[in-house]
Amino acid sequence: MKQIFILGRNPELSKAEILAYADTRNLEPKEILFEENYLVLELNTQIDIQDLGGTIKSGEVLSEGSEEEVADYINKEDLFDSDKFTYGVFGNVDEEILKEKFKSEKRKAVLKHGRQRMKSQGGEKFEIPKSDVCFFLSALDDKFYFGTLSQEYDYEGVKSRDMEKPVRREELAISPRLSKILINLAGAKEDDLVLDPFCGIGGILIEALVRGMKVYGVDRDANAIKGALSNMSWLKKNFKIMKPYIIERRDARKVPDKQFDAIATETPLGKIVRHRPNRQEARETIENFERFIMPLLKYFKSIKKESARIAITFPKIREAGVDCSLVEEETGLKVVTGPIFEGRPGQFIGRDIVVFE
Numbered sequence: 001m002k003q004i005f006i007l008g009r010n011p012e013l014s015k016a017e018i019l020a021y022a023d024t025r026n027l028e029p030k031e032i033l034f035e036e037n038y039l040v041l042e043l044n045t046q047i048d049i050q051d052l053g054g055t056i057k058s059g060e061v062l063s064e065g066s067e068e069e070v071a072d073y074i075n076k077e078d079l080f081d082s083d084k085f086t087y088g089v090f091g092n093v094d095e096e097i098l099k100e101k102f103k104s105e106k107r108k109a110v111l112k113h114g115r116q117r118m119k120s121q122g123g124e125k126f127e128i129p130k131s132d133v134c135f136f137l138s139a140l141d142d143k144f145y146f147g148t149l150s151q152e153y154d155y156e157g158v159k160s161r162d163m164e165k166p167v168r169r170e171e172l173a174i175s176p177r178l179s180k181i182l183i184n185l186a187g188a189k190e191d192d193l194v195l196d197p198f199c200g201i202g203g204i205l206i207e208a209l210v211r212g213m214k215v216y217g218v219d220r221d222a223n224a225i226k227g228a229l230s231n232m233s234w235l236k237k238n239f240k241i242m243k244p245y246i247i248e249r250r251d252a253r254k255v256p257d258k259q260f261d262a263i264a265t266e267t268p269l270g271k272i273v274r275h276r277p278n279r280q281e282a283r284e285t286i287e288n289f290e291r292f293i294m295p296l297l298k299y300f301k302s303i304k305k306e307s308a309r310i311a312i313t314f315p316k317i318r319e320a321g322v323d324c325s326l327v328e329e330e331t332g333l334k335v336v337t338g339p340i341f342e343g344r345p346g347q348f349i350g351r352d353i354v355v356f357e
């Protein structure tokens with residue numbers, strides 16, 4: 001089957017997440033289309049996008065071929081079982097075929113443009129129509145693809161889980177979206193033992209537990225650990241969490257060797273910065289970070305399974321970022337994905353996301 005993915009605000013990162021997820025589960029992904037904010041993959045099984053952090057809608061390709069073939073399909077199928085509805089269209093082909101179809105069928109179908117306008121980190125604006133049904137219509141080299149986007153990311157569910165947990169740390173905590181992305185990039189599967197060696201109040205651990213993974217989290221800050229433990233007991237009470245978790249106050253250098261299946265973590269990016277660092281300050285911060293993280297990565301390599309992956313964030317300040325080839329040289333790890341930049345306009349410190357094996 002061919003699955004369509006409408007990607008979130010960082011399409012490159014979302015795509016890497018989907019491919020990692022598909023590879024981990026042997027779904028044999030083959031890229032058909034990747035443009036702007038959408039991706040079409042051939043897969044042997046459909047992916048449930050609630051497992052992903054970076055995909056907002058998804059569906060299956062229902063028709064492909066020449067423009068006429070796809071138009072024929074659209075004209076003969078019902079597409080939506082109602083005489084009055086709103087619809088949105090994603091993809092690079094305009095919606096004329098659909099408009100004509102609904103008009104000739106005398107159905108009250110109102111085309112919605114993006115009521116939510118989403119800005120990608122590259123600055124382009126994507127339209128996210130709020131409508132009863134969403135279609136996908138796109139073309140590449142004279143080949144047309146059409147589908148209905150019936151899967152929608154459960155923003156409300158994820159947001160309420162995030163907002164209702166008893167301990168929150170706005171400035172330091174990672175979003176559920178990025179937590180899920182790191183877990184998937186690390187190749188973690190249900191039942192795996194996942195380590196977060198800088199767990200803070202447990203953002204990544206929560207998302208891994210919800211997915212049926214076992215987790216081990218450490219942080220050297222006693223308050224963070226207290227917060228993480230409160231969050232975990234709340235999670236266990238309110239969600240069906242069957243897998244065990246261990247959370248300890250400990251330095252990341254002292255994590256016991258449990259031959260972890262995956263490591264997903266957001267590193268301390270340094271002090272919270274209140275002004276834009278100059279080039280010199282940026283360089284110095286990165287060099288300090290490299291001195292801190294190199295021995296740790298070498299250590300993490302020794303406590304994980306050989307094929308296990310480490311998905312990690314590195315600070316990126318102005319143009320200064322961690323030298324990944326140096327990390328490879330010093331630690332013996334190999335970069336499998338990235339660095340992929342993740343940041344918001346106006347932020348002083350962004351992140352590079354890198355996956356090592």
Ligand SMILES: C[S@@+](CC[C@H](N)C(=O)[O-])C[C@H]1O[C@@H](n2cnc3c(N)ncnc32)[C@H](O)[C@@H]1O
Nearest residue numbers: 173174198199200201203219220221251252268
């Ligand atoms: C960016 S925060 C992680 C936030 C976390 N993802 C969350 O959801 O709260 C980085 C964490 O690393 C911890 N940390 C810094 N150095 C450490 C070390 N050497 N060993 C263990 N934890 C450390 C800090 O206390 C901080 O909580």
